[in-house]
Amino acid sequence: MEEIQERLLGNSKKGRLEKIGKSISFICIAIIVCVVASILYFVTSKGLSTFFVDDVSFWNFLTSSVWSPGNVGEDGQPLVGALPMITGSFLVTLLSAVLATPFAIGAAIFMTEISPSTGKRVLQPVVELLVGIPSVVYGFIGLTVIVPFVRSIFGGTGFGILSSTFVLFVMILPTVTSMAVDALNSVPRHYREASLAMGATRWQTIYKVVLRSAMPGLLTAVVFGMARAFGEALAVQMVIGNAALMPGSLVTPASTLTSILTMSMGNTVMGTLENNVLWSLALILMVMALFFNILTRWIGKKGAMK
Structure with a gap:
């Protein structure tokens, strides 16, 4: 009881x-x-x-290339064209992703398929170290090393899209590499064994079996890297030049949404036009973050359906 x-x-x-x-x-x-x-x-x-x-035209805001919130154009509309910043953000994001993807996938293949033990012992600490470095350190290295290098090789001031691309390339590389390693490790072992048993070489197995099976995960890794690059502020601000102008070339000063926000937000008064247009730039950043999130989910669902 x-x-x-x-x-x-x-x-x-x-x-x-x-x-x-x-x-x-x-x-x-x-x-x-x-x-x-x-x-x-x-x-x-x-x-x-x-x-x-403030009665600003949404179309002019997206398509105008003149950014001077304190002034008014001939049509009576404030000069708040966000096109230079939007263009700069997309350029540095796409270029850094294009540059980082081959290196990241190559490192992931080496760590998982070619030399798993040596690759993890050598590359894993490097990837973890790159993840832990603060953004300001990347920006300072870019300011003291990459900007003079670009200036001496390509001319110009050294500040611009190209310098920002090199900095973001190093910053998103560990993110894409880590996720690519997880994607390759998720491929079942019997896929590789079946391919090798049918007479395929190791490289044929990697290219035609492993990479194709891991493609949804690899695409997700690239999208995450692009999201990281699109939202980066401090490091980009230090090397891009912060000129609210349409990029004439990759080596001329430009700007991104994040660089203009970090530079200007503290110099405006809440409720004024100058402050509201900065919140509009922040809204664009938030919409792009949601877009990247939805894109990764869509890729994941497509991969699960296969």
């Missing part, structure tokens, strides 16, 4: 603890949802106020 009572008391305590745990988890999830919703609402409302409060 006593044992039955002890069991009943124990079960009741476990039930109460389980209810408390569920309540705490629900409260934490609710707080996270509220914080995310508040951020989305705040950035969206501030970003859209440029068009609904």
Whole structure:
């Protein structure tokens, strides 16, 4: 009888603890949802106020190449063209991703297929080290090494899209490499064994079996790297030149959405046009972050369907 009572008391305590745990988890999830919703609402409302409060043309904002929020054009519209910053952000993102992808996939193949033990022992610490370096250090190295190198080789001031591409290439390389390694490791071992048993060489197995099977994961790695590059601020700001002009070439000073935001946000007054257009740039960044997130989910679903 006593044992039955002890069991009943124990079960009741476990039930109460389980209810408390569920309540705490629900409260934490609710707080996270509220914080995310508040951020989305705040950035969206501030970003859209440029068009609904200050009567700025949305089309001119996206297509005009003149950025001077304190001045007005001949048509009476403020000179708040975001096209130079949007172009600069996409250029440095795409170029850095194109440059980093072959190196990242090559390193991942070496670590998983060619020399797994040596590759992990040599490259894994390097990748982890690159992840842990702060952005300001990358920017300072770019300012003291990459900018003079670009200036001496390609001419110009050294500041521009090309210098930013080199800096972002190093910054996103560990992200793409780590995710590419996970994607290659997720390929079942019997795929490789079946290919080798049918007479394929190791390189044929890597190219025609492993890489094709891991393609959704590799594409996800590239998209994550692009998302990291698109949102990087400090390192890019130090080497791009921060000129709100359409990039004439890869070696002329330019700007990105993040560089203009970090430079100008502290010099504006909340509620003014100069401040609202910066929130509009932040809204573009948030929309692009959501786009990259949706794209990775779509790639994952396509890979799961296969």
